[in-house]
Structure formats: C-alpha cells, structure tokens
Amino acid sequence: MLQNREGFFVISMHSIRTTAHLLSQILLLFVVVSLHVNVIAQEKELNIIKPGSFLYAGKQPRSWPSPSGHFEFGFYPQGSGYAAGIWLVGRPENTVVWTANRDDPPVSANSTLEFTAQGTLLLRTENGEEKIIANPSSSGSVDSASMLDTGNFVLYWKRSVVWESFDFPTDTILGGQNLSGDHNQLISSVSRSNHSSGQFLLSMQPDGNLVAYVNNSAELDTDDAYWDTGTDGYSFSVLNLNTRGVLTMYSESNLDEERVPGLLENGSTTGNETKIIYRASVDPDGIFRLYSHQLESNTISNFAQNLDDVCDVKGHCGLNSYCSGKGNDFGCYCYPGFTFIDENTKFLGCSQNFTVDGCEARKDLSIQYKITALENITWAGYPSYVKHDLDKEECKKACEEDCSCGGVLYSSTGCSIYGLPLKYGRRQESIMTTAFIKVIIGSTISPSSGISPILINEGNRSLILTMGLSLGSFASLSC
Numbered sequence: 001m002l003q004n005r006e007g008f009f010v011i012s013m014h015s016i017r018t019t020a021h022l023l024s025q026i027l028l029l030f031v032v033v034s035l036h037v038n039v040i041a042q043e044k045e046l047n048i049i050k051p052g053s054f055l056y057a058g059k060q061p062r063s064w065p066s067p068s069g070h071f072e073f074g075f076y077p078q079g080s081g082y083a084a085g086i087w088l089v090g091r092p093e094n095t096v097v098w099t100a101n102r103d104d105p106p107v108s109a110n111s112t113l114e115f116t117a118q119g120t121l122l123l124r125t126e127n128g129e130e131k132i133i134a135n136p137s138s139s140g141s142v143d144s145a146s147m148l149d150t151g152n153f154v155l156y157w158k159r160s161v162v163w164e165s166f167d168f169p170t171d172t173i174l175g176g177q178n179l180s181g182d183h184n185q186l187i188s189s190v191s192r193s194n195h196s197s198g199q200f201l202l203s204m205q206p207d208g209n210l211v212a213y214v215n216n217s218a219e220l221d222t223d224d225a226y227w228d229t230g231t232d233g234y235s236f237s238v239l240n241l242n243t244r245g246v247l248t249m250y251s252e253s254n255l256d257e258e259r260v261p262g263l264l265e266n267g268s269t270t271g272n273e274t275k276i277i278y279r280a281s282v283d284p285d286g287i288f289r290l291y292s293h294q295l296e297s298n299t300i301s302n303f304a305q306n307l308d309d310v311c312d313v314k315g316h317c318g319l320n321s322y323c324s325g326k327g328n329d330f331g332c333y334c335y336p337g338f339t340f341i342d343e344n345t346k347f348l349g350c351s352q353n354f355t356v357d358g359c360e361a362r363k364d365l366s367i368q369y370k371i372t373a374l375e376n377i378t379w380a381g382y383p384s385y386v387k388h389d390l391d392k393e394e395c396k397k398a399c400e401e402d403c404s405c406g407g408v409l410y411s412s413t414g415c416s417i418y419g420l421p422l423k424y425g426r427r428q429e430s431i432m433t434t435a436f437i438k439v440i441i442g443s444t445i446s447p448s449s450g451i452s453p454i455l456i457n458e459g460n461r462s463l464i465l466t467m468g469l470s471l472g473s474f475a476s477l478s479c
C-alpha cells in the first residue's frame with residue numbers, strides 16, 4: 001500500500017456524503033445541459049462531417065473545427081512533418097490535447113486523413129501506408145462524425161455515439177472526460193513539442209488508488225511510484241474531470257452506500273464558467289496539473305498540481321546522480337567520484353570510471369577504494385539487504401566489506417546496502433540520512449591466481465583486459 005506523500009489533491013472523506021449529494025446534482029445538471037446542447041447541435045446539423053470527407057497535411061482543409069471554433073481535429077506540425085490529433089485553439093500557441101497513434105513517426109505534407117465511405121477514420125501516408133485511427137464500422141455502421149465543443153471527436157450511427165476520442169486519452173483529460181476501464185492511464189508527452197509517449201504515467205488503478213509512476217516498463221512497480229492518493233480499497237475506478245473543473249474519483253456503480261465519490265480538486269470558482277475550458281494533464285516533467293483556459297482573455301492558468309517540486313518526481317536525474325532543489329529550480333548532481341555521462345545533458349546520469357564485475361567470485365582480486373559520506377540523501381530501488389542493528393560506523397564498514405556494495409544509506413531505521421547503479425537519488429535537508437558512497441580507485445590481482453580476464457567498465461563503455469599473470473608478477477590497475 002502506498003501512502004499519500006504530499007500535494008494539493010487531498011481527499012476529505014468526512015465531507016464525502018455532502019459532496020456526493022452536491023456532485024450528483026451537478027452531474028445531473030451537467031447531463032441535462034449537455035443533452036440539451038447536443039440536441040440543439042444536431043438539430044442545426046452543425047459541423048457534421050459526412051463519410052467521404054478528406055483532410056490534407058500540406059493544404060486546406062487541414063482540420064475540422066468544433067462549432068465554437070475552440071477545438072479542431074486534423075493535422076498539426078510535429079517535428080519536420082505532421083501528426084493527427086485534436087488541439088485547443090489558442091493565441092499564439094495551440095494546446096494539443098490528443099494525438100492519434102502518438103508513437104508513430106510524423107508524416108509528410110502529402111499525407112491525408114479520410115473519413116471513408118465505410119466510416120473508418122484513416123491516415124494515409126505519402127507512400128500509401130494506411131493507418132487506422134478509428135474503425136468502429138468493423139462492428140457496426142457509421143454515418144457521420146463531429147468535432148464537439150468539449151474537445152471530443154465522435155463518430156455516430158443514427159445519432160448515437162459509436163466511437164469517441166474521449167475513450168482513448170493520451171496525456172490529457174478535458175472537462176467531461178473519464179479515465180477508466182481499459183483506458184485508465186495518462187502517459188506524459190516527451191516534451192511540449194513532441195507528443196510521443198514520455199517518461200511518466202498516471203494510473204487510475206482497479207484497486208481504487210490513483211498513482212503516478214515512472215514509465216519504465218510494461219509492468220508497473222511500486223518502486224517506480226512517486227505520488228498517489230492513498231485510496232486503495234475505496235473501490236474507485238473512474239477519474240472524472242467535469243466541465244466545471246471538478247476532479248473526482250468515482251466507483252463504476254454508485255449503488256453501494258460506501259461507494260461515494262472522492263473529491264480531488266475543485267477549480268470551479270476561478271471565473272465565468274461558460275467561458276472556461278478545463279484540462280488535466282500529466283506534463284512532460286511528470287507533474288499532474290489542472291489548467292483552466294479562459295477563452296475570452298486567451299489566458300491559461302495552472303490552478304492546482306499534485307506535486308510542487310520537480311525533484312519529487314522520480315527519474316528526473318539519471319542513474320548514479322541525484323536531484324536537488326525546489327520547485328522548478330533544480331539540478332542533477334553526480335555522487336562523489338562519479339562524472340556526468342554527458343556534461344551537456346546532465347539528466348542522463350553519471351558513471352564511475354572504474355567498476356569491477358563479478359567481484360565476489362574473484363578471491364584473487366583486491367580492490368582499492370575510498371568511501372565518501374553525503375548527508376540528506378534518499379534512493380529508491382531495492383537495497384541488496386538491510387541491517388537494523390548497526391551504528392553509523394558499522395554501516396559504513398558493512399559496505400567496505402561487501403565488494404558488491406556501491407553505497408549504503410544510514411538512517412534511524414537501519415543500514416541499507418545497495419549495489420550500483422544508484423537510482424532515483426534525491427537530496428533534501430529534511431531527509432535525515434547519511435549515505436556512504438564507495439568509489440573504486442583501482443584493483444590488484446594477487447600473484448597466486450592463473451590467467452584470467454578482468455572485466456572493467458569505463459563509463460558505459462567496457463574494455464576487457466587480459467593479464468599475463470603466469471609471469472608471476474601482479475598487475476595494478478588504477479586511474
């Protein structure tokens with residue numbers, strides 16, 4: 001079970017009954033209003049897209065706008081080409097809120113988007129490759145499409161929705177959108193200008209907990225988690241942002257008395273609601289932020305976020321380095337004895353210029369090292385082992401005596417022994433720990449051993465040195 005560390009999104013369970021009542025009324029109102037709006041929109045047949053319509057990356061029409069003109073679906077510039085998606089129109093910059101096939105490379109100016117006669121939404125690249133964006137016609141029929149003013153692109157059959165972009169969120173949910181079921185994750189974009197899958201992920205888990213992770217592998221690991229609501233066991237399964245900027249977790253069925261919504265954030269007091277579009281995004285830096293876009297003044301404000309310090313997000317600084325600083329003013333630093341892999345790209349992490357692999361099996365090897373202390377450090381990753389009854393000096397000694405030890409972390413709760421690489425390092429004054437880092441400065445092979453190679457990694461390159469030890473001499477490797 002994960003603990004809620006800190007942040008804006010605090011769930012007040014005591015006020016949940018009144019909240020539930022209020023929210024059900026708001027929701028009811030919202031449903032009535034949106035039904036009404038939909039009916040009007042359909043009656044006027046506003047911006048209804050018929051099968052057989054085309055968009056072009058390199059010429060007009062490039063996009064299909066929503067009736068209000070605030071959202072558009074179509075081609076937007078990405079890298080040296082184009083991507084297909086949905087954006088919120090802004091001056092001077094648009095905000096991309098959804099991208100189709102986001103991990104595909106950008107397409108050229110000669111690409112087209114077709115809403116086919118069969119009702120399939122198809123991207124056709126210059127060399128004739130066809131990529132399906134939506135194909136609900138495989139299971140039924142489609143007779144029209146529309147870019148709605150909510151930012152949802154929908155396909156219809158006889159005026160009922162058969163496919164909607166809201167069901168496939170990328171890094172953002174808009175007012176009226178849910179994160180649930182098979183599509184319960186938001187994955188950050190690489191950067192503000194590259195909307196491919198980035199480094200961070202937010203998951204509305206089946207266990208009721210909303211958790212932010214480093215997007216490392218297919219298998220989510222609690223060790224990669226850096227924020228959560230601490231609500232596992234509450235049977236929440238839906239994260240909803242409504243059109244008034246209220247972010248809430250729901251249970252799929254609200255029939256059960258205990259299954260009431262959990263309010264995370266209420267942004268509904270920030271202005272004239274009809275002129276505001278709300279958005280919740282996992283940003284490229286891993287922080288989950290709520291934004292309001294004031295349409296009249298064309299301003300964007302970030303009114304809530306789950307974490308204040310970028311360093312609280314794991315993984316900003318690479319292996320064998322640590323993050324230190326406040327807010328957006330942070331830096332990545334190497335541990336003593338380590339150097340940046342790339343001095344110009346410090347977040348890539350650091351390396352030591354000497355490591356010795358398989359030291360335990362090598363009784364002939366004696367390693368020279370020095371140990372440096374560093375205060376106020378935490379690491380994640382699992383320690384090789386933890387010893388509870390050691391004092392500070394004994395903890396340091398435990399690392400000296402264990403050749404696979406890269407560093408130890410001493411705190412009031414014990415002595416944790418870690419191998420390299422050291423992961424998710426963080427330095428903060430409030431953390432009451434002492435880290436001892438082992439730096440290898442050389443190694444010696446005793447004369448009694450036979451001929452055998454020693455594998456030495458220099459930075460991330462590795463070189464194999466074969467020693468002619470039959471001569472009875474000893475070789476010393478040092479920097």
Ligand SMILES: *[C@@H]1O[C@H](CO)[C@@H](O)[C@H](O)[C@H]1NC(C)=O
Nearest residue numbers: 078079080106190194195196
């Ligand atoms: C976006 O980032 C991904 C991952 O880093 C990269 O592979 C891709 O080439 C980038 N795309 C563009 C258009 O720069």
Ligand SMILES: *[C@@H]1O[C@H](CO)[C@@H](O)[C@H](O)[C@H]1NC(C)=O
Nearest residue numbers: 176177178238240250251252
């Ligand atoms: C979002 O989830 C709520 C609660 O389960 C549900 O009532 C609503 O219909 C969902 N909205 C959409 C757009 O799927």
Ligand SMILES: *[C@@H]1O[C@H](CO)[C@@H](O)[C@H](O)[C@H]1NC(C)=O
Nearest residue numbers: 336337338339352353354479
């Ligand atoms: C090894 O690292 C030290 C700093 O820790 C540096 O002074 C030295 O030049 C490095 N040696 C090589 C061969 O890169």
